Amino acid sequence: MDRIQKSVLLLFLAISMLVANIEGKYSDGGLRVGYYASTCPSAETLVREAVSSAVSSNKRSGAGLIRTFFHDCFVEGCDGSVLIDSTSGNSAEKDAVPNQTLHGYQIIDAAKSSIEKVCPCTVSCADIVAIAARDSVELLGGPRYQVKTGRRDGRVSLASRANSDIPSPLDGIDALTRSFAKKGLSQSQMVTLSGLHTVGKASCGAFTNRLYNFSSTASTDPSLNQAYVNQLKAACPQAASTAVVDMDPVSPQVVDKQYYVNLVANKGLFTSDAAMFNSPQTQAQVVNNARLPAKWQTDVVSALIAMGEVGVKTGTYGEVRLNCRVINS
Incomplete structure (x- = not known):
């Protein structure tokens, strides 16, 4: 790469970082460790139980949850949009080419179901994805870390965005x-x-x-x-x-x-x-x-913490989905 190409790439990176910060009306605001401490203190425990059960049966489940977190954050930000099912009028992210081999949705569903029984309408699907990825990393022998929570769920899920935003294994x-x-x-x-x-x-x-x-x-x-x-x-x-x-x-x-x-x-x-x-x-x-x-x-x-803050929706943005696969009516 010559000097001019390097200069162009550096300029592109600088502009991209600026755009990411401008989009910070969502970014990081309101996230904190222990967000559910008073409203749903058992939330992280219930997610871990669902993940641990799945990983003990098949360690590939943990890898799938880590990948789901990555693919979620790279499209519309970390907002659980990868979990939404397609409808007759919309082809959602999970049906995009890069996401057709994702798995672990049923683990997120199980965690959400357990949480809804004790803390209805409180814990977002986006936070469950982030917590599940953290637990998967640890259960597969990696480090444990604290997850900031407080994400809200997005209402937009487009296969076209996933096809364009998720890096390709063919990329240089x-x-x-x-x-x-x-x-x-x-x-x-x-x-x-x-x-x-x-x-x-x-x-x-x-x-x-x-x-x-x-x-x-x-x-x-x-x-x-x-x-x-x-x-x-x-x-x-x-x-x-x-x-x-x-x-x-x-x-x-x-x-x-x-x-x-x-x-x-x-x-x-x-x-x-x-x-x-x-x-x-x-x-x-x-x-x-x-x-x-x-x-x-x-x-x-x-x-992982930095990626988990990409384009997050907090406060009045987004919603807390009742069913991770369906936008609230």
Whole structure:
């Protein structure tokens, strides 16, 4: 990237951060730890019970809840809009291409149902998503942290917005950086949050571009570790795009530093993963995270908290949905 390109990118990032702050009529205002201490003191306990039950049965559930939190915050802000069902007159976020493999909605429903029995019309679905993601991180071996609550639920959910706003696994470093900057998140936070790809599974269709017909001169991406290529091809025959593989082939059910170790070994699954290590802008951070797992755990807490404040609706904005799948009438 030459000097002019760098200057343009820096200007874009600065403008994006300014826009994110201007949109701060929603941002962060009114969020606090213990928001429900007097109105629904059992809220976080009830969410944790639902998440713990699901994760104990299938650890993939925890990874799904973390991803749901990310996808919610990147469209309309962290407002529970990803939970809304489509109707005959509206194609909602959950039916957008990036969200069609999301799972864990029933866990959010279970938590909401338990809470409504003791604290009706009090706890937002958006807060349940944020708490569930926090609990999932911890239950999968990651750090525990306090969640600020007080989000209200949005009333807008559009598949078109999800298709445009959620970063693609095919993106390079510049496109990824722009996507995060639009949400007020830095490139460093982007690399930190990407480390959560250490848990969960991915459909073959999200990365087979690197395995078959990669370019006119190479059938596979030459930056991929050849042993890993062989492993992925065995799991993903060219026609089997609906199969799934672990995003981290080493410790796929544990929130740890392994994602970064994999990147250094040229075993990043997505094009977007490989971009983190192959780019001179972010390579040093990837290497440091592989070497210093304690620092990454500290950083990921800060990044998750920051992401959880993106475009939040508080006060008189939004609503507290009675059913997480349906906007209040």
